[in-house]
Amino acid sequence: MEQTTYKVPKMYADHHVKAVRDALLGLDGVEGVMASAAFKVVRVDYNPDLTSPEAIGEKLRAAGYGPDEDWEVPSVPEGKEDGSPWFRLIGRVTETNRADLEMSGEFRLY
C-alpha cells in the first residue's frame, strides 16, 4: 500500500470533506482517505497495482475538487476596496462605541 497527499483548496468545509471522501472511496484501489478541511489536504492510501496518484487526482478533478484549484471568489468584495469609505477607521470606531454605550444596561429591558 502506498500513500499520496493532495492540496485541495476548494475543500474548506466539512460538506466538501464528505463529497471528496465519497468520490475517492468509490475508486478501485483506494483503501483509505484522510481529508482535512482545516488544512485543505487529502491523504490517500492506495494499492499501486490498482490505481495511481494521477488517477486519484483525476477523480478529484472530476468531483470538482481538482488539486490546487480554488474557488473563484473576488479577493475584495465590492465597496470594500482600499481607500473606500469602509476603511475610514475613525468614523467606524466612533460608531462602534456609541452602539456599545447604547447596549450597556440594556439587560434591564431583556
Place this chain on the structure above:
Amino acid sequence: MSRYIATRAIRGANRIVKEAEDLFEKALAEHGPDTKVAFPNTGYYLPVILGITGTEVERLGGLKPVLEHARSLLHPVPKERFWTPYLGEALDCGIATLLAEEVIMGIRFVYGEQPERLPGFRLAGGTFTSPDESAQEAIEGRVNGPIDDIQLRSWGIQLVDGRMPGFAAIIGAAKSNEVAVKIVRELQMRNILVFLCGNVNGRSIIHQLMEEGVELGYDTYTVPFGTDTISAIYAAGFATRAALTFGGKKGGQTREIFLYNKFRVFAFGLALGEVDDLKYATAGGVISYGFPVIADTVIPEILPTGVTQYEHVISMPFDDIEGKDDLERATRLVQRCIEVRGVKVKIAEIPIPIPYGSAFEGERVKRADMRIEFGGKYSRAFEYLRMRGLDEVEDGKIEIVGPGFEDVEEGGYMDLGIVVEVAGRKMQEDFEPVLERQIHYFINGASGVQHIGQRDIAWIRVSKSAAEKGLTLRHFGDILYARFHSDFEAIVDKVQVTIYTEPEELKKWLEIARAAYDVRNKRLVEMTDESVDTFYSCTLCQSFAPNHVCVVSPERLGLCGAYNWLDCKASHQINPTGPNQPVPKGEPLDSDQGYWQGPINFVYEHSNHTVERVSMYSIMENPMTACGCFECIAMVIPEANGIMVVSREDPSMTPAGMTFSTLAGMAGGGLQTPGVMGVGKYYLASKKFIKPDGGFKRVVWMSSFLKESMAEELKAVAEREGDPDLIDRIADERYVTTVEELLPWLEEHDHPALKMPPIL
C-alpha cells in the same frame, strides 16, 4: 479579536456565499423562480432570513435579494501585515454565512435532500401513547432536520421554567465514541438540549452516538440536524424562532432578536475536532446571537466579553484537560461550556445506578428491550400520594411489600402499587394531586425507565440495560424520596414510600386509592371561579415574553395546559416570591364578562403597563394575552358567526386561511389581539369558555386531534349545552379547510352558531 480567526471566518464567509450563489443559479435554471421554498411545519418561513432581514421567502426567486444582502456584508480577508480591529468584519461575515447557509438548506429541501439521509439511522419517536407503535418506523433513514414549530412550543414551558436551561450545538466528532456518549450524557443529565451536526473526516458525532445505540430525537433532548456544518443553521433558526415565538419580536428586528438571545437563551456551540473556515465563519454568526463557542482543539481564543456575556471563543484542547481519563476530561469540558455561557443548572442527586435527568423523560422502552413491565395490557399499576400527620410519616423509609421483579422472567410483567406518604407543616390536602402527578416525571427521569399515565392507569417499563445495571424496585422509592425533597422542600418535610407487589395488600391499597381519586374528582367539579376569592398569576413565561401575564382560575387553566389553579396555589406555597402570585378577585365589575378589579390591576402592573384591561373569559373584548406555549389557538371566523380552535399538534390549513404556526405569530408574544386567543385545551371543557361571547356553542371548527384526544370531556360539554350531537356539528380539517367550505357544512349540520346573535 484574533486575526487568525477573523481571516478564516471572513475567508469561509466569502466562499460559502459564492457557493450559495452558484447553487441558487443552478436551482433557478432547473426549477424556476416560482418553486416553493420552505422548511417543514413552520410559520416562520426560512427563520434566520426572516429574523435578520425581515424577508418572508416563499419561492426560489425570493432568495435573490437575500444573497445580495449576504454579499453586501462580506469583507476582504485581512492582509498579512495590516492590523485593524476585525470584530465588526468577522461578525458581518458571520451573518452573511448564516444567510448563505439557510439559502443552501432551503434549496436542498427543493431537491429533496433534506432532512439528510443517513442509512441505518432511526429517529427516536415522539409518541407517549404507545411504545409499541410502529408508525414511527416510517421515519427511518433520515436525521431530524429543522425543529418544527410544534416542538419548539412544547419545549417552551421547559425553557422558561428552567427545566431545560439552554441548548448546546455540537459540531464535529468527539475523540472517541465513548467520549461522544459521555459528553451527550453529561448535557442530558443537566437537561440541556443537544443539537448535533458537522463531521471530521466524514465522521460525525451522530455516527458515534448511533454506533453506541444512543436514542436520538425530540424525546431524549438530542436532535440530529445533519452531518455537515451547514446544518448548524437549524440551531440558529431555533434561536431566532424562540425570539419570534416567545419574545414577541418581529422579523427584521435583528438587533432585538440578537439581544433577546444573548440575555434569555442560554446556548453555546461546542466544536469537536478540527475547525475549518466554515466552522469559524458559522461561529462568527452565532457569536452575534450572544452564544460563545468552545473548541476541544488548539485554536486562538477571544476572551474579552461584549457581544457574548462571557468569553467569545474558548479553546480547551481535549488531551490537555486535567482528568484521570477521557471520560473525566469530557465531564470537565461540559462543565467549562456551562461556565462560559453562564447556564444555570439545578440537578438533584439521585442515588441510583443509572443516569438520571429530565432529558431521559421521553425515552421509550420497546418490548424487545424490556426487562419487565408494570401496568399496561397484562398487569395493573397504580400510584397514590396522600398527606399524613408529621408524626405518622417516617422520613426516608422505603419499604417493599412483596417480592421484587428479580424472579420474574425477562420481558414479563407484574402488578405494582406505589404509595407515597408526605407530611409537612405547609402541606395541604389540595396539593395531593399536584404532587401525585409529579411521580410521572420523577420516575421517567431515570434512563431506561418509561412511565406513562397516572393514578390507576400507570404503566411503567424497565429496560434490560437498566436492570442489568442494578435497578430494583427500591430505587423507585429512592427517586421519589430525593425528588420530592429537592423539588418541594417548602411544603414537604417528610416523605415515606411503600411499594406493593404482594397481591392482597396491593388490592387493599388500590381500593383506598380509588376512593381518594373519587373524592378528588368530586372536589374538582365543585371548584368554580365563584367558589374562591383568589386567582393566581403565572408569570413564568415572562423570562421569554416580558409583557405576558396568565391569570389562572379554577375554571380557566394556564394556556400551556401545565398549570391549573391548584398547581399555582401549590407553587405559590413552594416559592412565595415566584411566578405564581395570589391575585385577589377584588370588586366584581362584571363577573359574567369576566371582569374583576383584582386581575385587571394585577395584569396592568405586571405587563409593564401594556395590558390595561383584561377579561377572564372573553375572546372578543380584552382577551387574555399569550406567551407562545399555548396548546390551542381560538380565533373568530366572522363569516360563520363563531370561532375555530386549532391545536398545536395539527399542521393542516384552517378556515382562517392560516396554519397553526402562522396564527401563533398573532396570538403570542404578550399581544392582546381581540378575536384571537391562546388557550389550554381543557379550557374548552370549562363552563366559562368564552362565556361572554356565547360559550362552547360558538365553536364551529376544531382540529380532529382535539375531538379525539378529549372525546370524553367534549361529550360531557355537549350534554351540558343540551345538544348531545354538538361535537358532530363542528367541522374539522378532515372535511373543511376553507371558510367557503365551512358555511355549507355548518348549514348542512344545523350548527347552533348560525342562529346565535352576531359575534361581532
